[in-house]
Amino acid sequence: MSKNFVDFERPIFELEAKIDALQNVSHENDVNLNEDITRLKEKSRQLTASLFSSLTPHQVLKIARHPDRPYTHDYIQGLFTDFDELQGDRFTSSGSAIIGGIARFDKQPILVIGHQKGRGTKQKIHHNFGMPRPDEYRKALRLFRLAEQFHLPVISFIDTPGAYPGIKAERHNQSQAIANNLKVLSQLRVPIICIVIGEGGSGGALAIGVGDQVLMLQYSVYSVISPEGCAAILWKDATRASEAAQAMAITAPHIKALNLIDDIVPEPLGGAHRDVAQMMQNLKEVLRHKLAQVMHYECDELLNVRYQRLMSYGALQSDVT
Amino acid sequence: MSWLTRLLPSVSSQSEQRKGVPEGVWSKCDACSVTLYRAELARQLHVCPKCGHHHKLSARQRLEYFLDDVNYTEIASTLQTVDWLKFKDSRRYKDRLTAAKQASSENEALIAVKGRLCRLPIVVVAFEFNFIAGSMGAVVGERFVHAVNVCLKEKLPLICFSTSGGARMQEGLVSLMQMAKVSAALAKLTDHHLPFISVLLNPTTGGVSASLAMLGDVIIAEPNALIGFAGPRVIQQTVGEVLPEGFQRSEFLLKHGAIDMIVDRRHLRMRIASIVAKLIRQPEPTDTKTAIN
Numbered sequence: 001m002s003k004n005f006v007d008f009e010r011p012i013f014e015l016e017a018k019i020d021a022l023q024n025v026s027h028e029n030d031v032n033l034n035e036d037i038t039r040l041k042e043k044s045r046q047l048t049a050s051l052f053s054s055l056t057p058h059q060v061l062k063i064a065r066h067p068d069r070p071y072t073h074d075y076i077q078g079l080f081t082d083f084d085e086l087q088g089d090r091f092t093s094s095g096s097a098i099i100g101g102i103a104r105f106d107k108q109p110i111l112v113i114g115h116q117k118g119r120g121t122k123q124k125i126h127h128n129f130g131m132p133r134p135d136e137y138r139k140a141l142r143l144f145r146l147a148e149q150f151h152l153p154v155i156s157f158i159d160t161p162g163a164y165p166g167i168k169a170e171r172h173n174q175s176q177a178i179a180n181n182l183k184v185l186s187q188l189r190v191p192i193i194c195i196v197i198g199e200g201g202s203g204g205a206l207a208i209g210v211g212d213q214v215l216m217l218q219y220s221v222y223s224v225i226s227p228e229g230c231a232a233i234l235w236k237d238a239t240r241a242s243e244a245a246q247a248m249a250i251t252a253p254h255i256k257a258l259n260l261i262d263d264i265v266p267e268p269l270g271g272a273h274r275d276v277a278q279m280m281q282n283l284k285e286v287l288r289h290k291l292a293q294v295m296h297y298e299c300d301e302l303l304n305v306r307y308q309r310l311m312s313y314g315a316l317q318s319d320v321t
Numbered sequence: 322m323s324w325l326t327r328l329l330p331s332v333s334s335q336s337e338q339r340k341g342v343p344e345g346v347w348s349k350c351d352a353c354s355v356t357l358y359r360a361e362l363a364r365q366l367h368v369c370p371k372c373g374h375h376h377k378l379s380a381r382q383r384l385e386y387f388l389d390d391v392n393y394t395e396i397a398s399t400l401q402t403v404d405w406l407k408f409k410d411s412r413r414y415k416d417r418l419t420a421a422k423q424a425s426s427e428n429e430a431l432i433a434v435k436g437r438l439c440r441l442p443i444v445v446v447a448f449e450f451n452f453i454a455g456s457m458g459a460v461v462g463e464r465f466v467h468a469v470n471v472c473l474k475e476k477l478p479l480i481c482f483s484t485s486g487g488a489r490m491q492e493g494l495v496s497l498m499q500m501a502k503v504s505a506a507l508a509k510l511t512d513h514h515l516p517f518i519s520v521l522l523n524p525t526t527g528g529v530s531a532s533l534a535m536l537g538d539v540i541i542a543e544p545n546a547l548i549g550f551a552g553p554r555v556i557q558q559t560v561g562e563v564l565p566e567g568f569q570r571s572e573f574l575l576k577h578g579a580i581d582m583i584v585d586r587r588h589l590r591m592r593i594a595s596i597v598a599k600l601i602r603q604p605e606p607t608d609t610k611t612a613i614n
Binding site for chain 1: 400401403405406408409410411458459460462463466488489490492493494495496497498499500501502504505506507508509511512527528530531532533534535536548549550551555556559560562564565568569573574577578579
């Protein structure tokens with residue numbers, strides 16, 4: 001196990017450290033400790049299963065933000081072949097909080113796009129911690145148009161704390177950049193599949209998150225404002241994020257119950273970071289199925305279904321129009 | 322009795338409640354503190370004649386000032402707010418809604434109507450800031466879509482007066498999705514070549530700014546309105562430096578190309594009428610209402 005763990009993972013981490021130590025001893029001294037190792041492994045599995053059977057929304061949030069959690073680039077590597085990254089908004093910037101390009105999924109050419117958080121200080125800064133600025137939404141828009149031009153289905157990975165709140169971002173009209181993407185995506189003439197892989201942070205997430213199928217990984221979150229932001233506004237106290245996470249219903253099952261997403265993709269025991277290969281396998285299967293489903297439609301029908309889906313979000317009964 | 326004198330009693334009683342100015346015929350400007358004759362302030366559509374400060378208007382007042390008369394038809398006025406999450410912070414969402422209804426005398430944060438502007442039939446939607454900071458939940462989104470649908474059906478232009486803190490947290494992700502919903506509806510309006518005029522009032526931020534408000538074919542702001550995606554406090558905390566003078570104000574947006582024009586409230590009605598008439602290729606309109614100045 002990696003040395004990164006979140007607070008409630010500590011008991012699992014300690015057990016795993018023991019297992020690692022035993023394996024080392026066994027290997028270096030050529031003694032057979034298999035029985036003990038197997039016993040501890042089983043214990044670790046049970047402990048993980050028990051901890052993960054009753055996660056609070058705030059614990060899910062921590063898993064969604066886990067430093068070892070696979071990021072967009074890991075999914076690109078794990079799911080696709082022949083990836084060519086395409087860069088730049090063609091106006092002013094080559095920002096990388098959103099990355100994208102063309103690749104193949106089961107030989108089918110696709111356009112892939114997603115927020116990239118970055119690992120390690122240097123990468124994190126390079127990718128602006130996955131917090132897009134207006135230029136990056138406009139780069140995304142350019143890639144969406146490219147997909148439309150060449151009839152490539154779009155696969156979008158969502159993983160952002162939110163849009164970047166900065167002076168330059170406002171000067172470059174962040175609001176318009178997000179709004180325009182929402183408008184264009186609602187009519188983009190190719191199938192779009194969106195997958196929330198970690199954090200679905202507000203408008204920053206939605207700006208590449210309008211599609212024909214919207215999926216969430218089991219331990220991802222999706223929210224209108226970060227729980228810290230919500231707590232700061234409602235309780236004037238950002239440390240009450242745990243309560244805000246609970247109140248806002250940010251986890252996949254809650255959001256599925258509100259009919260705002262289509263499906264939840266199961267994660268390996270202990271979360272995607274504990275078995276990345278298994279995670280890729282799970283997602284690959286779901287993606288195959290979903291892609292076949294959305295590619296089945298004629299374009300106009302696809303757009304009509306997409307429109308009806310958007311109109312169904314929070315639909316209410318009305319007596320008059 | 323003119324439309325204006327009809328309005329006066331309700332106007333003065335509301336501003337009294339808000340500002341706590343003692344009963345009487347005098348009022349104080351929120352910005353320059355000059356003492357103003359209340360009737361004169363109302364005649365100026367609540368723009369300070371001394372410093373030009375635009376005082377807040379309720380959505381109803383806005384419609385009454387903007388449209389030819391109050392013979393408008395409300396659109397989807399019976400939609401009921403749903404407490405999707407059984408949300409509770411320091412107060413229950415349900416109680417907050419009750420308080421908001423009392424504070425604003427409206428049942429939600431957006432009013433949608435079909436009315437007339439210089440005799441042109443139009444659809445107007447206006448945000449009510451006194452209803453949970455004009456925040457956009459499911460009713461606001463749905464009512465906006467209904468308004469767009471009336472435009473599509475009857476081939477009418479749409480005018481929106483935005484003033485909002487953004488998405489309504491108490492409705493969780495349902496409120497975020499309203500951004501996608503209203504933007505998709507506006508795409509239909511574009512398809513049908515129907516103009517959408519977006520008017521930005523003080524303040525317009527967050528999810529409302531980042532969806533319908535910034536999608537106008539023509540975008541107009543009232544002077545000195547705070548307009549932006551992130552609030553200034555959040556930005557200041559993030560960047561840790563003092564924000565530039567006039568940051569996120571109408572004049573800043575105009576300078577950086579985000580909006581088409583800044584229009585004084587007292588000229589808004591005729592300016593919009595003229596813009597709309599040109600976009601729908603109708604003759605130049607003349608004012609059908611008693612002149613204000």
